[in-house]
Amino acid sequence: MKKSVWKTYAIWILLTEAVGALSGWLTREGSKIYQATIRQPPLSPPGIVFPIVWGILFALMGIGAARIYMAPPSLTRTRGLRIFFLQLFFNFFWSIIFFNLQAFSFALLWLLVLWMLILLMILTFRKTDPLAAWLQLPYLLWVTFAAYLNFGVWILNR
Secondary structure, eight states, X not given: OOHHHHHHXXXXXXXXXXXXXXXXXXXXXXXXXXXXXXXXXXXXXXXXXXXXXHHHHHHHHHHHXXXXXXXXXXXXXXXXXXXXXXXXXXXXXHHIIIXXXXXXXXXHHHHHHHHHHHHHHHHHHHHHOHHHHHTTHHXXXXXXXXXXXXXXXXXXXX
16 A cells, blocks of 8 residues: 555545544543443443544544545435534534533433434545445444443433
């Protein structure tokens, strides 16, 4: 692979990971309070699982976005990148809404919009680069699981 291709992948992965890291950093205190005080639904994984899984998912997001970015210019490519940034925005703020504000019902609605954006991103990416779309499937599955957890937290802590 050419050096510029590696550089493109690195930039997109670092950008995506930075968004996740900033969101995690901004919610570190809220996460501690959450872990100590909030009743969690069955199947809730230990707290250490989340940064590991999210680190992997953000890397996959970055790889997928880099592949779309390197595709020949087209309206579909542009649309895919716009949806990518929009879902990243929703991803970033979900943690703040959920952990810091503990607005669990609003966080669930926000997460459902995120889920729809991820699905739309996958469907749009598929038109430009099928592999980029497939790389987002674990993300969609994890956010589906996160919706179950968010719903459970909302029900158990009303």
